[in-house]
Amino acid sequence: MNIEVIKFGGSSLADASKIKNVAKIINQKTQNETNVIVVVSAMGNSTDTLISLAKEMSNDPNHREMDVLLSTGEIVTSTLLSMHLNYSGTPSISLTGTQAGIRTDDVYGRAKIAEIDGSRIKEELKTKKVVVIAGFQGFSDKQDVTTLGRGGSDTTAVALAVALKARICEIYTDVSGVYTADPRICQNAIPLKQIGYEEMLELATTGARVISARAVEVAAINNMPIIVKNTFDSKQSGTIIQTESNMENINKVRGIAHQQKVGKITIKGVPDSPGIASSVFRPLAEANIAVDTIVQNSSSDNLTDLTFTVSIEDLVAAEKVSNSIVKNIGAKEIDSADDVGSVSIVGTGMTSSPGYAATMFEALYNKQVNIEIISTSEIRITCVVKQSNVTKAVQALHDAFKLDVE
Amino acid sequence: MNIEVIKFGGSSLADASKIKNVAKIINQKTQNETNVIVVVSAMGNSTDTLISLAKEMSNDPNHREMDVLLSTGEIVTSTLLSMHLNYSGTPSISLTGTQAGIRTDDVYGRAKIAEIDGSRIKEELKTKKVVVIAGFQGFSDKQDVTTLGRGGSDTTAVALAVALKARICEIYTDVSGVYTADPRICQNAIPLKQIGYEEMLELATTGARVISARAVEVAAINNMPIIVKNTFDSKQSGTIIQTESNMENINKVRGIAHQQKVGKITIKGVPDSPGIASSVFRPLAEANIAVDTIVQNSSSDNLTDLTFTVSIEDLVAAEKVSNSIVKNIGAKEIDSADDVGSVSIVGTGMTSSPGYAATMFEALYNKQVNIEIISTSEIRITCVVKQSNVTKAVQALHDAFKLDVE
Numbered sequence: 074m075n076i077e078v079i080k081f082g083g084s085s086l087a088d089a090s091k092i093k094n095v096a097k098i099i100n101q102k103t104q105n106e107t108n109v110i111v112v113v114s115a116m117g118n119s120t121d122t123l124i125s126l127a128k129e130m131s132n133d134p135n136h137r138e139m140d141v142l143l144s145t146g147e148i149v150t151s152t153l154l155s156m157h158l159n160y161s162g163t164p165s166i167s168l169t170g171t172q173a174g175i176r177t178d179d180v181y182g183r184a185k186i187a188e189i190d191g192s193r194i195k196e197e198l199k200t201k202k203v204v205v206i207a208g209f210q211g212f213s214d215k216q217d218v219t220t221l222g223r224g225g226s227d228t229t230a231v232a233l234a235v236a237l238k239a240r241i242c243e244i245y246t247d248v249s250g251v252y253t254a255d256p257r258i259c260q261n262a263i264p265l266k267q268i269g270y271e272e273m274l275e276l277a278t279t280g281a282r283v284i285s286a287r288a289v290e291v292a293a294i295n296n297m298p299i300i301v302k303n304t305f306d307s308k309q310s311g312t313i314i315q316t317e318s319n320m321e322n323i324n325k326v327r328g329i330a331h332q333q334k335v336g337k338i339t340i341k342g343v344p345d346s347p348g349i350a351s352s353v354f355r356p357l358a359e360a361n362i363a364v365d366t367i368v369q370n371s372s373s374d375n376l377t378d379l380t381f382t383v384s385i386e387d388l389v390a391a392e393k394v395s396n397s398i399v400k401n402i403g404a405k406e407i408d409s410a411d412d413v414g415s416v417s418i419v420g421t422g423m424t425s426s427p428g429y430a431a432t433m434f435e436a437l438y439n440k441q442v443n444i445e446i447i448s449t450s451e452i453r454i455t456c457v458v459k460q461s462n463v464t465k466a467v468q469a470l471h472d473a474f475k476l477d478v479e
Numbered sequence: 480m481n482i483e484v485i486k487f488g489g490s491s492l493a494d495a496s497k498i499k500n501v502a503k504i505i506n507q508k509t510q511n512e513t514n515v516i517v518v519v520s521a522m523g524n525s526t527d528t529l530i531s532l533a534k535e536m537s538n539d540p541n542h543r544e545m546d547v548l549l550s551t552g553e554i555v556t557s558t559l560l561s562m563h564l565n566y567s568g569t570p571s572i573s574l575t576g577t578q579a580g581i582r583t584d585d586v587y588g589r590a591k592i593a594e595i596d597g598s599r600i601k602e603e604l605k606t607k608k609v610v611v612i613a614g615f616q617g618f619s620d621k622q623d624v625t626t627l628g629r630g631g632s633d634t635t636a637v638a639l640a641v642a643l644k645a646r647i648c649e650i651y652t653d654v655s656g657v658y659t660a661d662p663r664i665c666q667n668a669i670p671l672k673q674i675g676y677e678e679m680l681e682l683a684t685t686g687a688r689v690i691s692a693r694a695v696e697v698a699a700i701n702n703m704p705i706i707v708k709n710t711f712d713s714k715q716s717g718t719i720i721q722t723e724s725n726m727e728n729i730n731k732v733r734g735i736a737h738q739q740k741v742g743k744i745t746i747k748g749v750p751d752s753p754g755i756a757s758s759v760f761r762p763l764a765e766a767n768i769a770v771d772t773i774v775q776n777s778s779s780d781n782l783t784d785l786t787f788t789v790s791i792e793d794l795v796a797a798e799k800v801s802n803s804i805v806k807n808i809g810a811k812e813i814d815s816a817d818d819v820g821s822v823s824i825v826g827t828g829m830t831s832s833p834g835y836a837a838t839m840f841e842a843l844y845n846k847q848v849n850i851e852i853i854s855t856s857e858i859r860i861t862c863v864v865k866q867s868n869v870t871k872a873v874q875a876l877h878d879a880f881k882l883d884v885e
Binding site for chain 1: 548
């Protein structure tokens with residue numbers, strides 16, 4: 074079978090007329106002999122409505138129940154889209170995550186896909202139906218509903234594409250692909266024609282919200298090409314994410330990612346002994362707090378300062394954990410800030426060419442943007458700056474690296 | 480195990496504060512050593528919201544998809560209630576119809592329960608959890624979601640009570656039991672202490688909306704006692720529905736039911752030959768139109784008029800079917816009316832005591848209420864009257880049979 078998996082996000086499905094527009098895109102796909110699997114998110118902000126209902130029930134709603142509750146959002150969209158497909162002449166059936174055979178572990182709220190049993194999907198595809206699958210969800214060994222956490226529908230789509238040996242996975246969103254920077258704050262940002270998995274992963278991890286990092290990871294491991302396209306302008310070719318083959322794009326800054334708001338914590342006066350970093354980051358991991366940037370300055374008199382950033386939603390929890398860490402390891406105190414953000418430049422071969430770092434720091438300096446933390450990977454340089462400087466920094470870097478020139 | 484099944488309707492669960500109130504009632508139940516199974520409807524009018532979304536997708540939404548869509552309403556309530564029970568110290572778990580083992584046929588929109596596999600429910604009850612089950616739904620042999628149609632949650636509750644050998648099934652609603660007449664239009668109506676299955680069935684079929692007729696039927700067959708109680712005044716003893724053992728209540732009018740609006744169709748000039756009634760009512764049944772009252776006048780010159788009533792929602796569809804029936808059987812024409820309603824008196828042994836009919840017709844005549852159709856059963860007399868006379872008729876009959884005296 075010539076299978077394509079197509080995923081539509083919540084903004085593409087926010088109301089009845091948008092769902093009908095999505096049905097049109099799918100109808101066109103089925104013209105040529107393609108078997109189409111559609112993965113949908115919940116309508117617009119319906120998930121937020123469900124979350125606030127849950128918060129009225131309990132300040133910390135039972136995680137199992139929360140997953141069942143949230144899974145209904147995607148189910149609603151899948152049935153509505155399937156109804157309109159049937160109405161407009163395209164035979165279609167909706168499947169929940171459970172019916173689609175998406176088996177996960179039982180870590181509610183951020184379950185990981187263990188295995189996909191695609192037999193029901195294949196059965197429906199054979200009868201030439203478009204199969205519309207509720208994204209973001211699966212089921213545990215106990216037949217209980219689980220959700221995959223943020224960006225879960227992207228992950229559902231890529232994992233289904235891999236499991237069913239699809240030709241490609243298309244992610245439809247409300248912008249025309251992966252941009253050189255967020256077009257909402259950088260007017261001359263342009264969509265990239267293509268980008269490699271590693272670069273996309275770094276962009277997604279450091280703030281590009283067009284596709285979830287987890288989904289890119291699954292695609293990279295399984296070498297599944299992804300196209301990011303615009304639901305509202307589907308003639309645009311979009312951005313293809315795949316193993317980078319274009320020599321020209323090596324040693325070049327490909328994009329700027331940013332996070333408008335991050336939380337920053339410094340643990341001061343940490344005794345500089347072997348294993349100390351693990352004593353700090355193990356408890357954070359156990360509290361399910363994802364740490365972004367980590368910086369440890371070289372120590373003087375056997376004491377060092379350890380700084381890291383977390384997502385702004387996790388800051389309060391991270392402060393709590395950090396305070397108990399301070400006691401456990403005999404550090405001095407913590408210092409936290411919620412008024413910072415981050416900007417990152419991403420491109421392969423960056424660390425081997427020191428010119429990129431210099432250009433980045435110079436561009437920020439020229440705009441009086443003070444750098445609080447620097448962190449680098451093979452293909453990325455991230456600077457943590459004051460929140461008020463984030464937009465200015467993104468624009469300055471976009472200009473400095475001439476990203477508006479294709 | 481000492482099991483009780485308790486069902487709460489949509490008006491009892493219409494918002495967060497009402498769900499919390501329901502949790503309080505359940506918490507009290509669990510004080511004594513009772514295993515509690517709760518069945519819930521969708522919140523307030525959330526089902527209507529889902530239906531109107533579906534109607535935007537298609538004027539005749541795919542029935543399978545419709546069932547999946549509507550089932551989410553009850554799932555939402557079940558998780559919210561379970562969250563608040565857990566929060567307020569009562570361990571609880573929600574189950575969907577599928578998880579609760581409610582297997583049905585595959586007639587979407589009005590599936591019938593085939594069998595209940597209560598193993599998962601029992602497993603959860605053993606760990607002393609309150610099991611909250613999404614009403615109105617089940618699953619087919621294909622593992623697809625089905626819904627049970629109108630009053631489905633009542634049926635879920637009674638069927639679960641039977642399958643799990645519960646002591647009793649309590650139906651919580653927004654009035655204090657089964658009344659002698661609808662208290663909204665008959666001020667001196669009073670709640671009945673008890674009523675037999677057959678009488679309740681007749682009352683429910685002819686307009687009493689406090690409990691669905693189907694649920695009463697299941698209870699009657701399995702001799703499961705039902706108590707109808709008021710969610711907002713749970714100290715009231717409510718009405719118990721069970722095999723009538725009280726001799727005093729035999730040969731007595733127990734209650735007045737009414738339907739504010741029904742559709743009436745007369746097929747005129749029907750050739751009076753054997754099998755003709757079946758040629759009329761078979762096509763209506765095949766179109767899933769439930770016919771209430773049927774009257775055939777004795778014929779003159781081998782032609783007869785056949786009159787029947789249907790629910791007002793089915794009138795347009797019934798007219799369509801009737802017109803094709805007219806052609807098929809060589810009848811003359813149809814005549815339809817949407818300005819009629821019905822009033823019924825219900826009580827055992829009625830047909831054996833002609834006095835009841837006389838009192839009924841006299842009471843209506845005294846108020847200048849013209850009777851369009853009369854139909855009777857063993858324990859019921861129904862009159863179809865003009866819509867504008869329904870309220871007046873109910874009050875007149877309540878007075879005539881002195882139902883305000885206990």
